[in-house]
Amino acid sequence: MSALPVASPAEVRAEARRLFLRHRRQLCAALAVHVVAAAAGLAGPFLLGRIIDSVTRDPSTGRVDLLAALLAGFIIVQALLTRVAINRSLILGERVFAELRETFIARVLSLPLSTVERAGTGDLVARTTGDIDAMSRTVRFAIPEILVAVVTTVLTLGAAVVAGPLVAVGAIVGLPLLYAGTRWYLNRARDGYLWERAAYATLDGTVSETVDGARTIEALGLSEVRVARTDDDLREAYAAERRTLFLRTVWFPTAEMAYVLPVVATLAWGAWLASAGHATAGQVTAVVLYMVQIVDPVDRLVSWLDELQVGMSSFARVIGVADVPPDRQASGAEPDGEDIRGDDVRYAYVEGQDVLHGVSLRLAPGERLAMVGPSGAGKSTLGRLLAGIHPTRTGSVDVGGVPLVDLPVDQLRREVVLVTQEHHVFVGTLRDNLALAAPSASDDELRHALAAVDALDWADALPDGLDTVVGSGGHVVGPAFAQQIALARIVLADPHTLVLDEATSLLDPRAARHLERSLSAVLRGRTVIAIAHRLHTAHDADRVAVVEDGVISELGSHDELVARRGAYAALWESWHGTPASAEAR
Structure with missing residues (x-):
């Protein structure tokens, strides 16, 4: 189940009302022109009926x-x-859609990072792609078409009544069937389409995760597991698609029957009226033509009403993002210093299953701390808490005496920044990618940041230097250089504390070692918390924290921990190949 909520029908109506009030003038103007156009179209059957009567009489x-x-x-x-x-x-549709898209992007960018991580990529990507596309079609085409169809239908019925009141009575034959079928469909469509959108979001997430982790899956022999999971997701999507298809196969024939019946009924009823002298041939002709003419707007109304259900389901998912509660509340307090302190920190991804168990840690400004330990021990989770990504379940993480979660996000990122092995190169120039961290930075400052992460020679070799377009469709940037761009952004952001979670994992060991030494010169005086499997990072750190089973089992300098002959000494010996006892001597 996704961590991202779906808006309720009441919230959808409220948001739609807000959009209507915001654009009511343009909507009313467009609707007025449609009304006049529809009214002009109604003259045809009326005049044709008059022509028939004129030919008959004179x-x-x-x-x-x-x-x-x-x-x-x-x-x-x-x-x-x-x-x-x-x-x-x-x-008007383009304007409304542009506003919705911009609002959605703003809401997504303001989502708590903890929520984004719990939600996963599948649902979020589905909302930003499939749901936005569906909503685009609804706003641009479905809503205008439905409004036009409703107006045309009402005016056509009114014209039929004016042209031949008695003959027009036959038009009511299809209304009960149309009402009953539409009501049955609408009562089920919302849940059906929400199920369909959620099922495809889950499938998208499974496929993208499988592709991204293909090498790991192959190495661990998990191919069959991933295939089985994909098959399960496909079956779920298939069941959801069958459900909505069933709704359409019941409703569409019912609706078609409902608007064909009035044509037959009006013709038969009008023929009897004409034979009995209660209506003229021209009146019967006009009303029957109106019934034939009304088939098109009603047919479009039915078709686009189905499209509207898809769009409104996507709309509910898109605006539902706004219902995500904040995971922090800015207190306005200013940190008194740059020291980072965690007291009795506990955290759980799943309620009742803590992954950190009362961790306490204090870092002095400028200190280098290395966190090591086996995979799954809680290193990355602790790093995220120390960077203010997640709020603690109990306990606290402070900077200068102020809880990290009490700081506005903009201020928090000037205090502490997390750098992971995940990275992204945005579509744009290399300059644009770097300037995200410091919009006012000069080219000299950008080049200095690149030099700090050993990427200046690579940047200078690009076809247009800093003006080279990178990202999707631009100059191909390999994983290692993408990671160096991410690190260069950190240099430009200039925080006083960095949490490096395998930040150089995509570089070969020699290049990573050289890069870390270069970063050491740039980051002198800053607090650095490095989470790594390469223990040379621990060797260079001021202190080393060994994390095991959600607790810090050892804490001290490299030499102290080697001499202690505990868990760290065993790790060092297995990684370095030198007995810890020999190094201690």
């Missing part, structure tokens, strides 16, 4: 010619007004 060509000219004029006017109305609707 075959004078002058009246018939006048009516025919009026009919041609109304057809031309309708075509021109329809073009204007569609143009206005499309422009």
Whole structure:
């Protein structure tokens, strides 16, 4: 189940109302043009009926010619007004969609990082791609088409009543069937389409995770497990798709029957009225033509109403992001110093299953701390808490006496920054990618940051230097250089504390060692918490914390821990190949 919520029907209605009020003038103007265009189209059957009556009563060509000219004029006017109305609707749709997209992106970027990590990539990617696309189609086309269809239907029925009140009684034959079928469908469509969107989001997440971790999956022999999970997700998506398909296969034929019946009923009923002298042939012709004409808007209304259900389900998922509660509340307090301190820190990803068990740790400004230990021991989790990514379950993590979660995110990132092995190169120039951390930085400062992470020679060799377009569709940037770009951003951000979680893992050992030495010169005077499997980092650190089973089992300098002959000494011996006892001597 995704950690990202879905908006309730009441919230969807409230958001739709807000959008309507915000754009009501443009919407009303577009709707007015549609109404006039629809009204012009209604003149056709009415005038044709008058032509038939005129031919029957008075075959004078002058009246018939006048009516025919009026009919041609109304057809031309309708075509021109329809073009204007569609143009206005499309422009309005683009404006509304642009606003929704920008609002959604702003909300996504403000999501707590802890929520993003728990939600996973599948659901979030699905909302930013599939749901946005579905919502785009709804805003741009479905809503204008539905409004036009409703207006046209109402006006056509009104015109039929005016043209032949008694004959128009036959139009009500299809209403009970249309009402019952539509009500049945709408009561089930929201849940069906939400299930469908969620199922595909889960499938997307499984596929992307499998692709990203393909080498690990192959190395651990997990291919069959991942295939089985993908098959399960496919079955779920298939079941959801069948459910919505079933709803459509019931509703569509019912709706089609509902708007075909009035044509037959009106024709039969009108024929009887005409034979009994209660209606003229022209009235029957006009009303029957109106019933035929109404088939198109009702058919479009039914088709786009189904599309609206898809769009509204996606809309609920998109605006549901705003319901994610904040994981921190800024207190306004200012840190008094740069020391980092954790007291009795406990944290659980799943309720009742702590992965950290009462960890306490204090770092002096400028200290280098290395955290080592077996995989799954809690190193990365502790690092995230020390960087303020997650709030603690109990206990606290402070900077200068102020809890990290009490700091506004912008201020927090000036205090502490987490650098992981995950990285991203955004579409744009290399300069744009670096300037994300310091928008006002000069080219000299950008080059200095690149030099600090051993990437200046690579940058200078690019076709256009800092102006080279990188990212998707641009110059290909390998994983190692992408990681160096991420590290250069940190140099530009200039925080006083860094948490490095396998930050150089994508570089070969020699290059990583050289890069870390270069960073040491740049980061002199800053507090550095390095989480790594390469123990040369621990050798160079002021202190080493050995994390095992969610607790710090050993804490001290490299030499002290080697001399202690405990867990760290065993790790050092297995990694370095030199007996710890020999080094201690």
